[in-house]
Amino acid sequence: SQQGEEDPQALSIQEGENATMNCSYKTSINNLQWYRQNSGRGLVHLILIRSNEREKHSGRLRVTLDTSKKSSSLLITASRAADTASYFCATGLTGGFKTIFGAGTRLFVKA
């Protein structure tokens, strides 16, 4: 079974609104990462948060991590049509070699 589960599976919003995606995981982690995938393309790394961090920002992205609840959230502020993509959380497992992905959230931003 997969390590991470994203919620919601799909999200449709208007341009300018904020988009929030959540991720839950099962086992101990070193870090949690978020990736973006445009249709038909490979994944691109967005942001990484370490297990001893609680919040991180990068441009319009804000990630939080709650290790007690084994959950993370990705907030995209002031969304744009170009943000339309699938977003995946991925956990770097304790021990250091593997990165395990969730099933992803499909975000659609309407212009």
Add this chain to the structure above:
Amino acid sequence: NAGVTQTPKFRVLKTGQSMTLLCAQDMNHEYMYWYRQDPGMGLRLIHYSVGEGTTAKGEVPDGYNVSRLKKQNFLLGLESAAPSQTSVYFCASRERLTHATNEKLFFGSGTQLSVL
């Protein structure tokens, strides 16, 4: 820099045929990975390698073999393809884990494989 390059981009096989997918990276990364992506399943780890000459099983290794003879290349083989192996295959690489390393993965653009 090219980053991570996968070949071929598309392939159609008949059940029972064999093939090899090639992944090449030019970033001198120690770690390399093969994932498959199926609708609604996200990415699942097939095999990975933490250095030249080493390989290890991931979440879904059955039906696949891998080799890492050179640091820059990671090959994924299907000895006898099955329709259940129809998927999009992604290769990824990253730096060796150290306290100063950012553990982000760099992905190739994928291989669409159909097994009839």
